[in-house]
Amino acid sequence: MPHSVYVIDDSAVVRQTLMHLIGGDPELVLAGSAPNPLIAAPALRKLKPDVLLLDIEMPGMDGLTFLRQQMAERPIPTVICSTLSTEGSAVALDALAAGAVAIVAKPRLGLKQFLEDSRRELLQTLKAAARARPRSAAAAAPSAARAAAAAPRAPVLHALSVNKPVVLGSSTGGTQAIEAVLTALPADSPGIAIVQHMPERFTALYAQRLNGLCAVEVREARDGDRLERGRVLIAPGGRHMQLHKAGGQYRVAVIDGPPVNRHKPSVDVLFRSAAECAGRDALAILLTGMGDDGARGMKLLHDGGARTIAQDEASCVVFGMPKEAIKLGAADEVVPLDRVAAEILRFDARG
Template sequence: MYTVIVIDDSASMRRILKDMINSIDEFEVIEEAVDAFDAREKIKKYEPDLVTIDINMPKMDGVVFLRNLMRLHAMPAVVISGESVRGNDIFDDGAVGFIPKPETGESMISFGKRIKETLLNLTFLLKRYTLKKPKPQVEIKRKSAGNEDKYGVEKRIHPDEVLVKRPCTFPGRKIIAIGSSTGGVEALIKVFSKLRANLPPIVITQHIPYGFSNSFAQRLNNTSEIEVCEAKDGMILQSSHAYLAPGNMHMSVIRSGQNYKIQLLDTVRVSRHKPSVDILFRSVNNEIGGGAMAVMMTGMGDDGSIGMKELYDNGAYTIAQDEASCVVFGMPAKAIEAGAVKDVVSLDEIADYIIEFSQGKRR
């Protein structure tokens, strides 16, 4: 049984959500909160497995509360809100799900089905979830030194400020780098279910909240013929293996003798993210250059477009997921606009393109 705290300033909506969630066999609402401060105390007291958060709340905006929650007390959070436009951004702030509140004319039965479907799809994360308090992040200290503007919005850090661009030092080897964000969890599962053994090493940066990357890597591993794991600092990259960036660290690739290994970086957010696709792509370009393949998949924002353009200019093979198959056509669109993409392909085709690249059929 997964325990839930519902956070919403509307008493009637709290009652509706409580009844709907309690009707799902694997879930139980153990408390309700009327605002962020009420929620903070109840989360500390009850340590729920999941919280639902409304965006429009008194005293503290739901998005601000979500960001603070992910920074100070990371845990699964689903946003349930009527603000669908703002709601699309909450995945980048750490939410694992978004459910729009019912629109005019929608039945409560339909709304209940959407809630049930979303929560049941999250059980793979909840099964392995154990609450971990993340260590203080470097960027929290640096914000006071100018990492935020006067409105408290984090400035974009260019990858040059974290990882220096330099010529490729070890050309001729193959590696596949993948970047994704909103919608990427299910998209990656679909791709990895079609991959076969005997592939070059694969490195993945998916924007994912702290504490969830290990369980997601295990899920990918269970669906694929190749071995998938959460990346650890110093790991030597091996063929037919894939490495997923941890949810609170940048991942880069560096040369180690005649091999490549993982280097994790606990630094500021880059392109507004940590882990950042730009950091991964920049490092792959530094070490492999034209021997690499870069894949940009569904996601919001522009993370990865800088690093992908450098790879493209260096002769790497680059593809982007097409708009029709993306949950959010943001990151792929920005990479295409930057002139960083050779081929635009559907989600169903990505695995085939990766396999063909490994066989030397695509350059």
Template sequence: MSRKRKVLIIDDSAVARQALSRICSDSEDLEVVGTAPDAMIGLRKIESLKPDVITLDVEMPRMDGLTFLEKLMMSNPLPVVMVSAYTESGSSAALRAFDLGAIDVVEKPRMEVRDGLNRLAELIVDKVRAASYARVATPAERFFVRSSAEPVEISPAEREKIGSLPNQHVIAIGASTGGPQALSSIFRVLPQELPPILVVQHITPSFTKSFCNSLDHDSQLTVQLGTEGAYLRRGHAYLAPGDQHMLLRRTGDDLTLTLSGHDRVNRHRPSVDELFKSVAESAGNFATGILLTGMGVDGAEGLALMRDKGAWTLAQDESSSVVFGMPRAAIEQNGADQVISLAEIPNAIVEHFIVESNN
């Protein structure tokens, strides 16, 4: 049996520290090696305990969690799961945490903290476990990704050709751990003429809307939450709403969305597999499937089915993945036509549709 993953909990609330300690300790593969009531004590414990992953509160005395996260990532990058309250400022803090290098974010209830965290126990354990295996980008790597994010080069003629493709084309993307950063880097550079894009990202449901707004702000595409019965439009991307599966349906010649609250698949709702399987059945060889970084196997079976139905499929490679779980599973199931780095994905998408427009 592999060794337990070492967890350090930094939170100024004694109740939260106790609840998070119990939740993580109840998992057979996690070990809480220490707790700290503030960032300065936490820093000393990082040096002595050498944790695999840290849970870090946002709102703390002496030094707030975001300031500490920024300093940590510049000096000693470690996997961090931020614990942020669900408020407007909390959502902003969650997005800022991703930008600074946090692996994931968990919602911290503002009232009845112990009971609220206990209700999220399974989600917390999944996120902490996944983060403990994550490859953490250095400050230089994050700077390079942001500074080199130039829009994909595409001529006016190519834009016109892509824009004239049949309305049956659709792109489906799935991501989990490390996905918010990966999706941001992709959406920042894609042209607006592309076919509609459907996205499932495993993220705390209460932060989904803020993440959607962030993608929309930084992209040429119009990014919105998927809604029941929505007709897909070129130049638009649809993010699965929190705690609902998002599926593609064919209505005559039109492609529409439907939402469902049915059981979790691969422990997730929304599930990448549910989206990919619906796209395979509804769009067939007009579909493109892309599976990005993430822990577990969600999306692997669906990507393989898409490929079987004639779709063009991509998996993110190991070197650029934060966690090479979902892409690895897809590759093992022969679900990927190509395995490429995150930086190569936007150009690959555009080049694919340029070729399609010439056929």
């Protein structure tokens, strides 16, 4: 049975284009559309769509305010449409914190052509969202006690993480999952390199937000950054990130190149590089996300003696990437999200 999609966007061009795209996919059906949340609300209560595609910047009631209300009343898996601006990126991240499962970044100009060009990615995102387990804002956010324990951050004297790097990948639902893991880690945790599927301009703001919540230092990776204890590096949107070792030090390379598994950054690019330079000394983790990015890279790490962990189905928003890794026999252990931080510390304590 096709997944039903409801579109809320104040642009008639966007609504018409999406109606055409969704109508052309046998796995999706357009439940309806509206130019703003005030008009949409009664229809949503009646139609109960499987997924909501929601614009952020609209007259009457903005998308973020509506999303928070909707998640409190009846959570619907929601994909956010946000403009590629600093302001739009910040609000879109607020929407992820409020329970949205994915972001579609759109330009201010050339919207119709952009939607046509991004057809495959957009439709796959909607299908994944329709299968997602929506989280309310309360469920998506870390507990107040956990956040309070993580801040303020005490100064950390970084020691080079020369033996035991941690590499982590995630996609749909991953922004909240990563936050849950990192806010549970102490300031002297092992260095972690992360690929989260996210558009350009979003990753820097996302890293800044995490940095304010966590005891570890979190920042968007720059080419040549060292992976050190107490530091988390997040791959920039629109760039791949690799791990290298030289002179006893692990560093990241931020590089251009074609998408891998339709993603840029790609988890497989990071994992394959870790398999080459770290081998059995690494810990690889795959969290929630659609598709199979990272599964084959994790298999390489597993076969090379690295420790490998996949998030379990019950705690995933979308059980795609971890499922594919498990099917390949790439995961040593399958654990719920609330155990991942403890597994990182257990790995670090092995000496």
